[in-house]
Amino acid sequence: MSVPGFTAVAGNPPIPEPQTGLLSAIAISATRVFSGFFEWFGSLGIFSWRILKAAVTPPYEWRELIRQLDEIGSKSFPLVALAGSAIGVVISLEARYSLSRFGAKSLFPATLVYSVIQVMGPVITGLVVSGRVGAGIGAELASMRVTEQIDAIEASAINPYRFLAATRILACILMLPLLTLAADACGLLTGWLAQALVEPLSFHQFIESGFSGGTFNAFLPPTFKTAVFGLIIGLIACFQGMNTRGGAAGVGRAATNSVVLASLFLILADVVLVKFILVFFP
């Protein structure tokens, strides 16, 4: 005879089934989320350590590094330049309008220069590269994982952490500051053009006025913080790609997660890095 809420086992008294109410279900779900959260960070930590060990021990993969510098750097340049140009125009239009209202049009060059170089240039470059490169690395490595190509690399006695991951991460770290400089240059150029079309302003005057009173401390740290963005993009994309499971769906998830997580961590890192720069490079 079956009794609701009890499990029958032949020859034994019925065993009461555990009753899960709403609160228990919420607690169980929350526990799973938290443990999953810490497991993810733990796995990322182990992955990072393996890459670091591989990156600092020979033989070094110079040829693959150069190939990745080209893939990540020069092939991202057009997109980054376009994004920087667009930002320059937008800031120029918005700044002119705002500054005119407060009678501070003379501050326009400095506003544009500081906005582009200190704030918008690094973040926009990071987000654009996160989208293009993060998705590309995530999808490529995920595809290699599900088709056993990474296993084949490992079976050929080649360290996949060194050959695949370390080269890509290092390329991202090295290229992000250079791409940011490119985005900044395009942003300042188009910003000046947008202003010059309305009110005559020579480029020389614009640059002199924009950079006056500023030192290298004002401009270099924001540019080089993008090296940290590169580390985040490369690390997250490689981690997602090399740990993929589940065929084509897994590849899609890896590509999407690479972009989403890299962008999220990049923005959070920017908050921390801005504070760090303000404290150590006042």
Add this chain to the structure above:
Amino acid sequence: MNLATTYDSAMKQGRVQQDATVPAVAVEDLHKSFGSLRVLSGISLSVSRGETLAVLGRSGTGKSVLLRLIIGLVEPDSGSIHINGQDIAGLALDRMGEIRKKMGFLFQHAALYDSLTVAENVAFPLTHHRREMSRSERADWVGQLLAEVGLESGDLEKMPSDISGGMQKRVGLARALTLEPEILLLDEPTAGLDPISSGEINELILKLQRERQMASIVVTHDLHSARTIADRLALLSEGNVVIEGTFKDLQRSDIEFVKKFLELS
């Protein structure tokens, strides 16, 4: 310190030459589970130089997992794996790399690098482990290997997606042989191939084995292929070796599972 450790130590110091009586691959009491799924439950077997062992069994009995354990892509839960007398348990990746240079692995679907040409795929291990070779020496080596597996010079610049499954297997086999391995692991070499292509791959494996005298382990569910190329067969069921021996030993066996496997193959 046990005998295996003493032997390992002596091997590393070069005080002991490779003993012909030491199996090339020796697996003892190997256990492996994935979560609650137990795949291998205490497998033991060995293969010597010049010998081919075919591992047969139903799908999902852990045959491919066994090969991955031997090459170190997967860690066992317990048990030991000795390659040329050296215990590979817990070896770091770079140290395991030295052992893998003596092994060749043909994956079930060839696992060719899809962004490289056929020639670049075969040359890939050379560009990392034979850096002293010039470009022309490498090209000659690759050309010879591809000719050995029955591919023509016109196939060298093709991409993996442009060649048939049988040709991909041949390229995968050539890549597995690039570093002149002492041990060859083949995962379902004839899977997905038509009977004629399967026969050609079998003949190729036999020819390579005769010429190179490697220790080979072939995982397959194709009994005909196993009979053609293997000196010994091991039949797995539920994570254990049910029977190991020649094909005649399997035919003479009274074990129900063996009889059914032979009858239905």
